[in-house]
Amino acid sequence: MSNLSAEGGHGAVPLTGVPTGEGVRPPEPEWPLYEVFVRGKRGLNHVHVGSLHAADDRMALLHARDVYTRRNEGVSIWVVRADAITASSPDEKDPMFAPSGDKVYRHPTFYDIPDNVPHM
Amino acid sequence: MNDHIHTTPEDEHDSAYSGLLVNDAHWAFGTDFEDPLAGVDTTIPQGVDAPTLAAYALMLGDDSLVMSHRISEWTSNAPDLEDDIALSNIALDLLGQARLLLARAAKADGSVVPVLPEGSPAPPEDALAFFRDAHQFRNVRFAEVVNGDFAEATVRVLLFSVWRLAVFERLRASRDHVLAAVAAKGVKELAYHRDYSARWFVTLARGTDESRRRLLAALDALWPLWPELFDTHEVEASAAAAGVGVDPASVREAAEGVLAQVLEAADVPRPEVARRAGVLGRTGRDGMHGEPLSRMLAEMQSVARAHPRGQW
Numbered sequence: 001m002s003n004l005s006a007e008g009g010h011g012a013v014p015l016t017g018v019p020t021g022e023g024v025r026p027p028e029p030e031w032p033l034y035e036v037f038v039r040g041k042r043g044l045n046h047v048h049v050g051s052l053h054a055a056d057d058r059m060a061l062l063h064a065r066d067v068y069t070r071r072n073e074g075v076s077i078w079v080v081r082a083d084a085i086t087a088s089s090p091d092e093k094d095p096m097f098a099p100s101g102d103k104v105y106r107h108p109t110f111y112d113i114p115d116n117v118p119h120m
Numbered sequence: 121m122n123d124h125i126h127t128t129p130e131d132e133h134d135s136a137y138s139g140l141l142v143n144d145a146h147w148a149f150g151t152d153f154e155d156p157l158a159g160v161d162t163t164i165p166q167g168v169d170a171p172t173l174a175a176y177a178l179m180l181g182d183d184s185l186v187m188s189h190r191i192s193e194w195t196s197n198a199p200d201l202e203d204d205i206a207l208s209n210i211a212l213d214l215l216g217q218a219r220l221l222l223a224r225a226a227k228a229d230g231s232v233v234p235v236l237p238e239g240s241p242a243p244p245e246d247a248l249a250f251f252r253d254a255h256q257f258r259n260v261r262f263a264e265v266v267n268g269d270f271a272e273a274t275v276r277v278l279l280f281s282v283w284r285l286a287v288f289e290r291l292r293a294s295r296d297h298v299l300a301a302v303a304a305k306g307v308k309e310l311a312y313h314r315d316y317s318a319r320w321f322v323t324l325a326r327g328t329d330e331s332r333r334r335l336l337a338a339l340d341a342l343w344p345l346w347p348e349l350f351d352t353h354e355v356e357a358s359a360a361a362a363g364v365g366v367d368p369a370s371v372r373e374a375a376e377g378v379l380a381q382v383l384e385a386a387d388v389p390r391p392e393v394a395r396r397a398g399v400l401g402r403t404g405r406d407g408m409h410g411e412p413l414s415r416m417l418a419e420m421q422s423v424a425r426a427h428p429r430g431q432w
Contacts, residue, residue, distance in 0.1 A: 052202050063202040066209050
């Protein structure tokens with residue numbers, strides 16, 4: 001628990017003489033990590049902007065608002081626990097992505113897109 | 121200033137930051153660095169006594185300024201980075217309100233502004249913030265109390281924002297365009313401060329024995345100054361009668377109702393601590409403050425006072 005102290009500051013907690021909660025499940029030393037996605041004023045999609053720690057989902061949302069939208073960036077926020085994300089591994093990069101590297105015909109660049117089709 | 125910001129239409133949708141500095145119009149009113157009241161009608165409503173309006177704006181402005189400074193003292197000291205930023209944001213919101221309110225006071229009645237040495241570039245709101253002594257401040261005593269632990273910050277922000285939001289909700293209908301605009305802007309900010317602090321209040325109250333103990337101690341410590349928030353000073357009575365201000369007594373019921381909800385959610389009984397008496401019946405609104413305010417101002421004002429002609 002000693003790593004939770006904030007020595008000298010207003011947030012400092014005493015390290016002695018406080019109930020240790022022995023026998024109780026020890027609190028986790030850190031809040032879980034959340035990933036933050038923000039949709040900007042002109043954006044169509046939520047974009048990953050960073051991560052933060054919070055005790056629960058709602059707190060993560062408030063923290064995201066305070067940390068990542070304080071310069072008027074966003075109109076919508078998503079937060080998701082980092083451990084809820086399943087990610088591809090760098091080890092499998094080749095089997096995952098190399099096969100699409102030579103299939104240029106999959107790009108929609110071989111025909112004209114009408115001007116009135118937005119967001120392409 | 122936009123020349124060095126390059127965004128192409130293609131990548132705008134992929135960046136949360138695109139378009140940020142392209143158009144200044146989306147910034148809220150009151151962010152002009154030269155004139156905080158730019159674009160707002162500052163004429164004094166008909167039938168309103170200018171010194172009363174100035175004195176009233178000064179009261180509200182001093183509340184915001186002193187509270188802002190106390191919360192800003194948490195910067196770099198909060199339990200974790202995220203709450204550090206949250207508290208700093210709250211302090212900045214309040215500082216923004218203070219700037220507008222002090223500017224309003226100065227504009228309504230220039231005689232309230234301290235006279236600075238010839239050649240000082242300090243705008244009137246800065247002169248009011250940095251060149252008055254404690255006895256000239258009209259903030260409620262609640263705002264000036266020395267900081268405690270994080271539970272104390274939670275209770276402080278909660279009580280202040282519950283009260284202040286109730287006042288500002290009514291102040292939006294002020295006949296004074298500036299006060300109405302400040303209130304309309306402030307309501308959104310204070311609603312967030314209240315949400316943030318109420319959540320922490322419930323979390324700490326229902327957390328561990330230690331967090332609950334600290335929360336209850338903080339509530340008991342601040343409670344004696346809670347009733348003073350609803351006292352009606354004669355300036356407030358005059359401002360309310362003239363349709364520019366809000367009589368704090370008129371929002372007591374609304375504020376108590378909101379607070380009761382938070383207390384219930386947190387399973388915390390309403391404290392039974394007597395109110396702190398004034399000195400010869402005089403309280404913060406009369407310029408009667410505790411020694412901690414003098415110390416706070418000494419720190420807050422020292423640089424500005426040492427360099428009254430300083431350019432920042």
